[in-house]
Amino acid sequence: MDLTKHRAMLDRAVEASLTRGYWTPFSEMPSPKVYGETANDDGKRAFEARLNHPFTIDQPGTIGEVGNEHSPYGMPLGVRYPKVDLDKLLQAVSVAEASWRQAGPEAWTAVSLEILSRLNQRSFEIAYAVMHTTGQAFMMAFQAGGPHAQDRGLEAVAYAWQEMRRIPGTAIWEKPQGKNPPLKMEKRFTIAPRGIGLVIGCCTFPTWNGYPGLFASLAPGNAVVVKPHPGAILPLAITVSIARDVLRESGFDPNVVTLVAHAAGDDTAQRLALRPEIKIIDFTGSTENGEWIERNARQAQVFTEKAGVNPVVIDDVADLPAVARNLAFSLALYSGQMCTAPQNIYVPKPQADAVAKALAEAVSKLVADPARAVEILGAIQNDGVINRLEAARKGNVILDSQTLTHPVFPEARVRTPLLLRAEASESALYQREIFGPVAFVIATGSTEESLDLAARGAREAGALTFSVYSSRPEVIERARTLASEAGVALSENLTGGVFINQSAAFSDFHGTGANPAANAALTDSAFVASRFRVTQSRSHVA
């Protein structure tokens, strides 16, 4: 398999990653014009056909069935996945890895790009799978779970390609020896994949957070074992099955990409993470589990995205209702179950009441019509989110969280954002992630204190986003300095159609690796460069 088919896309992706303007080859609109008249229906049918059936995946080491996903919209999915004997599976993966590593950068890249194209064609099926595992509303499930995730995968392939292609296949080394003939050698350089990568998926963005690691490992010739969260297996199972189709059709061993589904609460993730065959791990999930892997999986290169506390600093605003609308949308979007959602809104005390009031009004208005609200809020993914929300309601409530009834899925767990008031001194309350629809308006002594608390939260508890509102250049400048030092992406004065919790592939770096929220960025050179090694041989030539 060569690069001809997808060469233009690859070159454009490399260019986009260097110029970092807007670009994508994958349309984010679920439009019949782009995806075909029957795409939605076909995708929905394909998804529904999977319900209450075994998910067929012909990989070795199957010793039964596993799977107990429950849609946050109310129904059990009933999909049963192969239960895996890790020893047997990893044996087969090692065999596949040994042949895959011989294929070389062009084939690895071509296969990766073809998988991404196929994933794009299956965006509707994957969207329904994402929706009914994560609880995202359909539009987000389509965009973030489909084209935006594919973008992030392509971005990883483009970065890997850039790093690999700078290694020449051969070189002539000719060293002058004064009056004697030069020493002349031919050197041959080989991209040597690290081995087997492990992708540990999360239950909120299984594809968006899973594809960067999957493709960053696959494109430089590693095999990849995908271990989804037990609550969101289906989107990654479909992904694995598409990858295996492409591998098989391209003449490669499909066991280059395999699935390890497992039951909630068992130790599969830990056992896999410590296997000596696993040389790379990409993890998205809780700080506790991420740190366990960083500490214990010493045989592997470990990339983690964990928890964070994303701050908003309001110094002054020209149009408070516009700011409140922008923030309200960010708080409500997927019920705050995004790693980029804001949590702590710092406001100088004199303005705190006005901001709190405006925010409460904007949120109330946004969720006033349940039929429209559920398309933003989606559903709550799991009991943990509900429990944290209920516990948080005992705080100093500005706007209580409501339970809404979904017009189509009456059993869906739909909750509106909870707005709490806190004083700057109560950092124990707010300087920790409360994952879900909970936000604080924190009254501070000054914008300076707001900025310091925002930066301290990022440094100590992690953060992926930081938002500032000010008309004063010196405040913006200070925010840029603090955000850069704390390793968090800053958004300034967002009032329009861009929201703090959006991160665009090829343009926005997601995470930095410079604070506890993540030890790497999606995607930069550091995210791909250590996934392969360069080996060489040399001999004299005449």
Place this chain on the structure above:
Amino acid sequence: MDLTKHRAMLDRAVEASLTRGYWTPFSEMPSPKVYGETANDDGKRAFEARLNHPFTIDQPGTIGEVGNEHSPYGMPLGVRYPKVDLDKLLQAVSVAEASWRQAGPEAWTAVSLEILSRLNQRSFEIAYAVMHTTGQAFMMAFQAGGPHAQDRGLEAVAYAWQEMRRIPGTAIWEKPQGKNPPLKMEKRFTIAPRGIGLVIGCCTFPTWNGYPGLFASLAPGNAVVVKPHPGAILPLAITVSIARDVLRESGFDPNVVTLVAHAAGDDTAQRLALRPEIKIIDFTGSTENGEWIERNARQAQVFTEKAGVNPVVIDDVADLPAVARNLAFSLALYSGQMCTAPQNIYVPKPQADAVAKALAEAVSKLVADPARAVEILGAIQNDGVINRLEAARKGNVILDSQTLTHPVFPEARVRTPLLLRAEASESALYQREIFGPVAFVIATGSTEESLDLAARGAREAGALTFSVYSSRPEVIERARTLASEAGVALSENLTGGVFINQSAAFSDFHGTGANPAANAALTDSAFVASRFRVTQSRSHVA
């Protein structure tokens, strides 16, 4: 400070790292024509003036003196270095780091290149310092300690520059919105250095092994603390002092580069390695110490070069004396105290005696004239090498190690290589590093077994070099595959003026990170890419 002065050198270095042919801006010949008529005398005088004096370095936190270096050529150096209060020093380094990080990629790179130029001018002084701390003969001390080390430093700067310059300072992101006006944002990207780097030097190649980490950290804006081995402080102390001169003259805080000299056997390395301020560590030394740092310094990105067992596989040779001469030189060079020196020479049993005899003859001839021999052998760096050598002499000796008298330095510890015979089955004897002038001729059942043992040694005990001799293409092919899988650089049929233990910057990757000898390569993208992060800010534009 801008890049004008050294721009051509930088561009050429980037090009060389991409094409990987022969190139260097730093002449390896200690010639008066290149370095100036008085360069040798000046350098020698400068070195001698340092003996039995305090080494002045005006960094904060000095609380006394330390230093007990002893030349392997016989004399105590008597140089006394500042003894450091780590708390006070790191406080000052943190202050320096905070201002240095503001200077930006161009200034960081310009300062790094100017330091390298100055180091080159001081190559003779550094050569004498390297010679009288490591025991290298003068020519090697000059080449490896001077221009070759500077090459490796420049290579690191070139890689860092490549990675940094691909990040645009700003980008305009313009997303179409159908019939509505596009969303348009300006994004600003900043290179955010990781923090403070720590370079832990070794006692055999303090500059060659120290410069890659020093410059790979410095060029992307990190401050660097240099902690030399207590037995080889002077070459790195001179380096630090030159770096500080350049920083000061360029208007920067000299505490961006500082020295921590300490007494042998204390816990300074460990205490430094665990400091929260230290975000990057470059270590060269024993496997035990390297693994301790990998395991414990969890707050830092850790790069290590540790021990290895470098194999030679002899299948067949057209010209045994030429092969023996080439190998004898590699065994004798700096008394085998190179991380790239061969140790295990695998030969099928029927040829083993002939190879052993030829090698013994070649070594004997090479060291027959002490005056010439010492210019290859140098002197033994430390008692540990002598002790291992003495213990090894109890083995099955092919050629015993002799003690030679250095014609100029009668107290120098000069030993010739010890050649031992081993059977393939005695892997406990030879599959571990015996650092120093000890090599085994290992009789195997076949070349296939030789190759397997060579690869197993590399995989399990680590290796930086692998040499094969064969006229059979299938043997060469098999060696390439095994070497690539074991992550070790292969040299094929070396009989001329290139030796297995030579590794040229810009062309040869030194180490791969794919076997226990090292967790990184000098220098590739992975060696530099994670030493900085990219942070961003974004705002709407009209």
